[in-house]
Amino acid sequence: MAAALPGASIQLLGEIARGDRDAFARFYDLHASLVHTFALRILRERSEAEEVVQDVFVQVWRQAAGYSRDRGTPEAWLITLARSRGIDKLRSRRRRDEMVRPAETAERLPEPVALESATGPAEARATLGGVLADLPTAQRHVLELAYFEGLTQTEIAARLGEPLGTVKTRIRSGLERLRGALSARGGAERA
Amino acid sequence: MNHDAWLEQADLYALGALDGEERAQFEAHLATDCAICAARLREMGEALRALPESLPSVAPPPALRARILERIAAERAPAAAPVTLRPARRPSRAVWWAGWAGLAAAAVLLVFVNTELRTTRQEVHTLQGRVATLQAELSRREETLRFFSDPGVRYVSLAGLKPSPEASAWLLWNPSTRQGLLLARGLPAAPAGHAYELWALAGGQPVPAGVFSVDAAGRGLLRLAELPTDHAFDTFAVTLEPTPGVPKPTGPMHLLGKV
Numbered sequence: 001m002a003a004a005l006p007g008a009s010i011q012l013l014g015e016i017a018r019g020d021r022d023a024f025a026r027f028y029d030l031h032a033s034l035v036h037t038f039a040l041r042i043l044r045e046r047s048e049a050e051e052v053v054q055d056v057f058v059q060v061w062r063q064a065a066g067y068s069r070d071r072g073t074p075e076a077w078l079i080t081l082a083r084s085r086g087i088d089k090l091r092s093r094r095r096r097d098e099m100v101r102p103a104e105t106a107e108r109l110p111e112p113v114a115l116e117s118a119t120g121p122a123e124a125r126a127t128l129g130g131v132l133a134d135l136p137t138a139q140r141h142v143l144e145l146a147y148f149e150g151l152t153q154t155e156i157a158a159r160l161g162e163p164l165g166t167v168k169t170r171i172r173s174g175l176e177r178l179r180g181a182l183s184a185r186g187g188a189e190r191a
Numbered sequence: 192m193n194h195d196a197w198l199e200q201a202d203l204y205a206l207g208a209l210d211g212e213e214r215a216q217f218e219a220h221l222a223t224d225c226a227i228c229a230a231r232l233r234e235m236g237e238a239l240r241a242l243p244e245s246l247p248s249v250a251p252p253p254a255l256r257a258r259i260l261e262r263i264a265a266e267r268a269p270a271a272a273p274v275t276l277r278p279a280r281r282p283s284r285a286v287w288w289a290g291w292a293g294l295a296a297a298a299v300l301l302v303f304v305n306t307e308l309r310t311t312r313q314e315v316h317t318l319q320g321r322v323a324t325l326q327a328e329l330s331r332r333e334e335t336l337r338f339f340s341d342p343g344v345r346y347v348s349l350a351g352l353k354p355s356p357e358a359s360a361w362l363l364w365n366p367s368t369r370q371g372l373l374l375a376r377g378l379p380a381a382p383a384g385h386a387y388e389l390w391a392l393a394g395g396q397p398v399p400a401g402v403f404s405v406d407a408a409g410r411g412l413l414r415l416a417e418l419p420t421d422h423a424f425d426t427f428a429v430t431l432e433p434t435p436g437v438p439k440p441t442g443p444m445h446l447l448g449k450v
Contacts, residue, residue, distance in 0.1 A: 036251035038243035076236040146208040153208045175202045178238040
């Protein structure tokens with residue numbers, strides 16, 4: 001995924017906060033694919049994913065002035081917004097499906113391809129995604145269930161039929177690795 | 192909770208994996224303006240970018256871009272934009288806030304209605320179950336009432352025999368519908384693996400009429416099994432038999448009575 005310099009995005013957000021619609025269009029072009037890909041992974045349904053993209057960017061337009069660098073990079077901010085919208089939609093769809101059973105099944109996209117095959121090994125090694133692909137499958141799986149499916153650790157334990165303690169340990173080890181990879185990357189960028 | 196434990200909670204919170212109560216506790220901690228946890232959340236937020244960023248990229252359709260830009264064009268400049276707000280716009284800003292308040296109220300209402308609907312659905316389900324139970328109970332009672340009010344019903348008294356001289360039983364027997372109800376009392380508890388079996392006899396030939404057990408007070412109740420129509424039953428007897436009952440009596444006879 002094309003990564004823009006964080007500085008550029010921050011500057012664009014400043015311009016958006018002043019009502020610059022061209023800056024908004026540039027910001028959209030930089031990040032729309034990431035938000036769309038993410039929303040599509042969570043919801044696996046095109047029209048709902050597009051609604052999330054629209055909601056997130058309208059929120060960016062309205063709240064750009066409230067963005068502060070202290071709260072993280074613009075990308076992390078966008079991802080937080082997208083995840084919260086996406087998981088909300090996913091939960092309300094689950095509630096709806098529970099109420100109207102059998103649910104009229106909307107066109108759902110198939111299960112996502114495994115992450116290893118998503119990025120070629122060479123490309124993957126250059127990014128954080130490489131770390132992810134290096135995670136033991138069980139660790140990656142619990143992280144994905146929490147992050148993409150919106151399940152809590154108790155729900156994950158129930159879904160997998162595993163003891164809660166096992167799930168907690170896996171999540172903790174997975175997160176540790178991700179954090180480790182982040183500091184390694186930070187070190188490389190500073191060097 | 193020592194602070195390292197809070198940091199672990201911060202990681203789980205960033206991932207969205209904390210359950211309701213733990214989540215509320217962590218949010219309360221975060222509300223104390225804990226700078227360490229806020230920093231950790233920020234760090235974890237960046238680390239978690241790896242998850243969506245490693246997905247194969249799917250560009251959104253161009254029509255979506257057009258739709259969003261159109262939407263933005265229709266929007267006022269961001270609310271917090273400095274100095275560009277003219278004083279004359281102030282009232283409409285109030286309207287804008289009122290609109291948001293309305294939306295928030297509608298969202299709350301929607302959640303409420305949703306919850307209510309779900310509760311109502313569960314209640315309907317429960318009530319349907321109760322109605323079915325009551326209907327079954329009612330038809331059993333109607334049947335019993337019809338049985339008792341039939342003038343053809345005979346009353347047969349069964350007396351206790353040698354193994355249980357204190358025992359006795361009543362049998363309500365309708366020879367034409369071949370329905371019957373036995374109420375026994377004073378019978379000793381059946382030993383393990385045994386139960387009482389009722390026999391209908393026609394010309395000394397026993398036909399099995401059902402198996403029953405007795406409660407701690409020695410009482411037993413049995414609705415008679417379906418009996419053949421080509422027999423003129425004149426006698427009823429109860430014997431102690433191995434469960435689940437036998438086709439021909441083998442055990443000691445406890446009760447006997449003639450129609």
